[in-house]
Amino acid sequence: MATKPLIIKDWDQGIADSPHKGLQLMKNVDIEEVPGAVVVGKQPASMFHTALEKTFTANASTNVITIPSGVFPETGVAVTVSNAGGALPAGLSAATNYFLIKVTATTAKLATTITNAKAGTAIDITGAGTGVHTVTTVNPGIITHIIQGDGFYIAQDDNGRVWYSDTNFFLLNGNTLTNPAGNGIVLFENSDASATYLLVFRNALIDVIEVTAITDRRTPSWSNGWQSLNSGATSDNSHYCLHYKGEDNIIYFCDDRYVGSIKENSGQVFDPANSATYSYTNQALDLPNGETSFWLESLGVSLFTSVSTSNKIYPWDRIADSFYLPLTVPEKNVYRMKNLGDIVYIQAGTQGNIYRTQGSSVRLFKKLPFSVTKNSASPVASPVAWGGIEEVAGKLIVGIDANSTGNDGVYIIYPDGRVVIDNQPLSGSAKVTALLNPGSSNYLMGSDGGIDVLTAARYSSYEAVIQSGLYRVATKTEKATFSTLEVVTSRVPSSGTDYVKVSYRTNTNPATAFTEIKEFTFTSATEAIQKDDGIGLIDIENIQIQVEMSGNCELISLRLLP
Numbered sequence: 001m002a003t004k005p006l007i008i009k010d011w012d013q014g015i016a017d018s019p020h021k022g023l024q025l026m027k028n029v030d031i032e033e034v035p036g037a038v039v040v041g042k043q044p045a046s047m048f049h050t051a052l053e054k055t056f057t058a059n060a061s062t063n064v065i066t067i068p069s070g071v072f073p074e075t076g077v078a079v080t081v082s083n084a085g086g087a088l089p090a091g092l093s094a095a096t097n098y099f100l101i102k103v104t105a106t107t108a109k110l111a112t113t114i115t116n117a118k119a120g121t122a123i124d125i126t127g128a129g130t131g132v133h134t135v136t137t138v139n140p141g142i143i144t145h146i147i148q149g150d151g152f153y154i155a156q157d158d159n160g161r162v163w164y165s166d167t168n169f170f171l172l173n174g175n176t177l178t179n180p181a182g183n184g185i186v187l188f189e190n191s192d193a194s195a196t197y198l199l200v201f202r203n204a205l206i207d208v209i210e211v212t213a214i215t216d217r218r219t220p221s222w223s224n225g226w227q228s229l230n231s232g233a234t235s236d237n238s239h240y241c242l243h244y245k246g247e248d249n250i251i252y253f254c255d256d257r258y259v260g261s262i263k264e265n266s267g268q269v270f271d272p273a274n275s276a277t278y279s280y281t282n283q284a285l286d287l288p289n290g291e292t293s294f295w296l297e298s299l300g301v302s303l304f305t306s307v308s309t310s311n312k313i314y315p316w317d318r319i320a321d322s323f324y325l326p327l328t329v330p331e332k333n334v335y336r337m338k339n340l341g342d343i344v345y346i347q348a349g350t351q352g353n354i355y356r357t358q359g360s361s362v363r364l365f366k367k368l369p370f371s372v373t374k375n376s377a378s379p380v381a382s383p384v385a386w387g388g389i390e391e392v393a394g395k396l397i398v399g400i401d402a403n404s405t406g407n408d409g410v411y412i413i414y415p416d417g418r419v420v421i422d423n424q425p426l427s428g429s430a431k432v433t434a435l436l437n438p439g440s441s442n443y444l445m446g447s448d449g450g451i452d453v454l455t456a457a458r459y460s461s462y463e464a465v466i467q468s469g470l471y472r473v474a475t476k477t478e479k480a481t482f483s484t485l486e487v488v489t490s491r492v493p494s495s496g497t498d499y500v501k502v503s504y505r506t507n508t509n510p511a512t513a514f515t516e517i518k519e520f521t522f523t524s525a526t527e528a529i530q531k532d533d534g535i536g537l538i539d540i541e542n543i544q545i546q547v548e549m550s551g552n553c554e555l556i557s558l559r560l561l562p
Contacts, residue, residue, distance in 0.1 A: 002562070003473065003474065003480040003481055003562035004473070004480075004562075005559060005562065006471060006473060006482070006559070007559050008557060008559075009556065011037065012035070012036075013418065014031060014418030014419050014420050015369060015418075015419045015420060016369070016469060017367075018369060018371050019371050019468075019470045019508045020469060023466065024467040024468065024469060024470075025371075025407070025421070025465060025467035026421060026466050027409075027421040027424070027463075027464065027465045027466075028040070028424060028459050028463050028465065029041050029420065029464045029465075029466065030042070037490050037554040037555055037556050038554075038555050039458075039552075039555075040459050040498075040549045040551060041422065041423060041458065042442070042456065043454075043460070044423060044452035044453060045426075046168075047165065047168045047444070047451045048140060048169050048449075048450035049073035049077045049139075051137050051139045052071075052073060052137045053134060054069070054070050055067065055068065055134055056081075056134070056135045057133070058089035058092075058125050058127075058128050059125070060089070060126055060127050060128055063109050063110075063123065063124060064107050064108070064109055065107070065108055065110065065125075065133075067106050067107075071106070072102050072104075073102070074168070075099075075101050075102045076099055076114045077170065077171075078097045078098070078099055078170070079100055079110070079137050080094070080095065080098070080135075080136050080138060081093075081096075081110075081133060082094050082134045083129065083131050083134070084131055084134070085131035085132055086130030086131020088133060089126075089127055089128055089129035089133065090125065091123050091125040091126050098112065099112070099113060099114050101117050101120055101122055109123070110122060110125075113173070113218060114171075138171055140155075140157045140159075140161065140163060140451075141157040141159040141182070141448070142182065142433055142448045142449075143156070143157050143446025143450065143451055144158055144183075144446075145182065145434055145446075146435070146444055147187060149196060149211065152164055152211075153165040154172070154185060154198060154211070155446060155451055156182045156184075156200065158180075158181055159180060160175070160177045160202060162175055162185070162200055164211070166214070166217075169450075170217075172198075172209070172217055174220045174221075175207045175209070175220075176205075176207060178233075179204060179205075179233040179234060180202045180203065181236040183203060183231075183236070183237065183240075184238065184253060185199065185200050185241070186199050186241035186242075186243055187243070188262070188270065190270035190271070195210055195212045195270075195271075196212045197209065197210055198210075198211045199241070201239035201241070203232065203234065203235050203237065204235070205224075205225045205226070205227065205229060206225075206226050206227040207223065208223045208272045209221065227282070229256075229282055230255045230256040230257075230258055230260075230282050230283065231255055231256045237254070237292060238295065239254050240294065240296055241253040241254075242298065242303070249264060250262065252296055252303060252318075253296075254295065254296060254305070255282050256292060257287045257288070257289065257290070257292060257293065258286055258287065259287075259293055259296070259303070259316070260281055261279075261280075262278060262279070263278065265277055265278055285305070285316050285322070285323060287305065287307065287314055290309060291309050291310060291312070292308055293306070293307055294306050294307055294334065294335055295334075295335060295336045295337050297339050297344055299315075299339055299357075299359050300342070300359070301317055303316045303317075304327075304344060306334040306336070306337055306346070308333055308334065309333070310333075311328055311330070311332045312326045312327065312328060312329070312334065313326060313337075313346070313357070313362070314327075315327065315359070327357055328362060329362050330355070331348045331349035331353055331355075333349055333350070334347075335347040335386045336386060337389070338396060340394065340395075340415075341415075342358065343357070343358055344358075345365060346362065347386040350382035350384055350385065351382075352367055352368035352369075352373050353367050354366045365417070368384060368411065368419065369419070370383060371508070372402065372404065372407050373400065373403060373407065374402070374403050374404055375404040375405060376403070376404065380403045382403065383402065383403040384400060384401070384403070385400075386401075387400060387401060387432045387433045387435075388434045388445070390436060391437060392441055392443055395414050395415065396414075396415075397410050397412050397413070397435060397443065398411050399411075399431060399432030399433055399434070399435060399447075401430075404510075405510065407421060408431050409432060410435065410443075410445055423445065425452050427447060427449060427450075430448060431447060431448070432445045432447050433448070442455070458552050460550045462548040464548065464550065465546065467544060467545070467546050468545040468546075468547075469544070470508050470543070471542065471543050471544070472541070479538070479539040479541055480537075480541070480562070481537065481539075481540065481562055482537040482560040482561065483533060483536065483537075483561065483562060484532065484533045484535065484561040484562075485531060485532050485535045485559070485560055485561075486530070486531035486559040486561065487500050487502070487529070487557075487558055487559075488529050488555075488556040488557045488558070488559070489522060489528045489553060489555055489556060490554040490556055491528055492522045492523060492527070492528050493524060493551065494524055496523075496551060497521055497522065497523050498521070498522040498549070498552055499519065499522075499548075499551060499553065500519070501516060501518075502518050502519075502520075502545065502558065503515055503516045503517055503545070503546045503548075504517055504537070504545050505543075505546075506540065506541070506544070514546045518532045522553065531559075537560070
């Protein structure tokens with residue numbers, strides 16, 4: 001039997017339901033930017049400082065601390081100091097947040113607030129101390145929520161710390177860190193727009209702070225324990241918030257088996273220090289006993305409440321004493337929801353199933369392929385753990401912690417069900433626990449240790465990966481031979497170099513490594529179509545192709561020829 005050419009293209013179909021139906025994997029690529037081609041995806045950049053832990057010495061005459069190696073992060077980053085075998089330099093205390101004034105790569109001064117740090121007002125160090133001193137940056141934990149203000153972002157981590165964006169993210173110092181779990185945050189602008197407040201939910205209490213101006217965030221003044229919640233101090237319950245800013249201007253929040261609310265009273269201007277200006281209730285809506293509210297989403301006039309304890313969604317018109325007929329999801333444990341075009345998309349269970357509803361019933365929308373989320377031969381009870389959820393240009397994006405090697409990250413799911421792994425945090429394959437679309441395609445993604453934002457730069461280290469389906473190209477008795485590999489791109493770069501590396505294997509077993517066939521380089525001096533006539537693939541019955549790309553490559557097709 002003569003070997004037939006194998007042509008791989010039609011990238012816009014996305015990841016198939018299995019490698020026997022089409023492409024097995026598309027990661028860190030864009031299938032929309034250039035119709036007919038697949039493009040290397042945009043690379044993320046960190047919005048946080050690089051963690052640092054170094055010994056230091058202190059100079060009492062200059063107030064400068066010096067580290068022996070490494071690089072201090074930028075001015076304004078929070079640090080703590082500690083000591084072993086002696087005493088800290090006079091003027092400094094352990095377990096206290098200070099803020100860097102960067103002098104050189106290895107020297108800095110310390111300030112009591114970010115405002116002082118930005119102004120260059122340093123702490124007076126009056127003695128060098130004894131023993132070994134260590135300076136350590138205050139680093140984010142797992143980012144649980146990211147929200148957007150007027151020209152700034154606020155983020156919360158699972159240690160209860162709150163971070164605000166200036167150029168990058170800095171610590172919003174001073175809230176209470178007792179019994180936190182990163183339960184929820186929300187911004188509230190009062191009716192005369194004179195002030196914006198941030199409400200930060202701990203397990204059992206709400207802390208509040210004014211964040212109207214940058215000075216409020218740099219020199220914060222908190223009202224900790226402003227209100228009490230139904231959830232216990234060690235509950236770790238979700239307190240996800242939804243603010244109907246353009247409608248009734250009411251904040252709704254999850255709280256144990258209840259939905260709570262906060263609203264500005266009629267004729268008043270909200271001031272958290274004045275109880276006459278607002279109405280607070282942590283039991284605006286009661287759910288059945290045994291339920292625990294997890295997420296809120298709107299559909300028309302209805303407020304949907306998902307519960308992490310059953311397969312129900314509870315609709316409520318925000319006026320009646322109770323919810324109306326619950327929606328039943330075909331899988332237990334309902335998590336995050338997102339309204340796209342008056343359709344609510346629903347994360348549920350652990351099998352990678354996304355459901356949707358228009359308000360009357362719930363139907364399966366998309367099952368994420370096990371070939372991507374569970375690329376091991378052994379049975380796995382929970383192949384998917386859900387992360388953040390957001391909308392970008394009419395498409396759903398979700399954070400996925402997959403029970404697979406290298407396939408965690410942000411999955412983009414098109415309205416017609418096509419799937420691509422759109423991006424991954426700088427830390428590599430990691431669960432994206434929070435997502436925010438600031439109004440552009442360059443969304444923010446929070447994970448364990450920080451927040452990344454998409455940039456205009458492209459992946460440059462072969463992190464854009466495509467794996468084809470498994471093609472049967474011959475029989476056991478009449479094997480196939482391929483002698484030529486041709487790579488077709490839409491253009492060559494005007495500067496720099498684009499790379500395409502092509503490999504193969506003869507099955508889809510994750511334990512089987514791909515063998516490199518050829519690496520192609522594209523520059524302004526090369527052709528957009530390149531080929532190698534001596535690849536020498538013989539005795540092939542089944543074949544799967546892997547393509548790895550870097551730079552600004554726009555790949556149209558691959559052709560394996562006899």
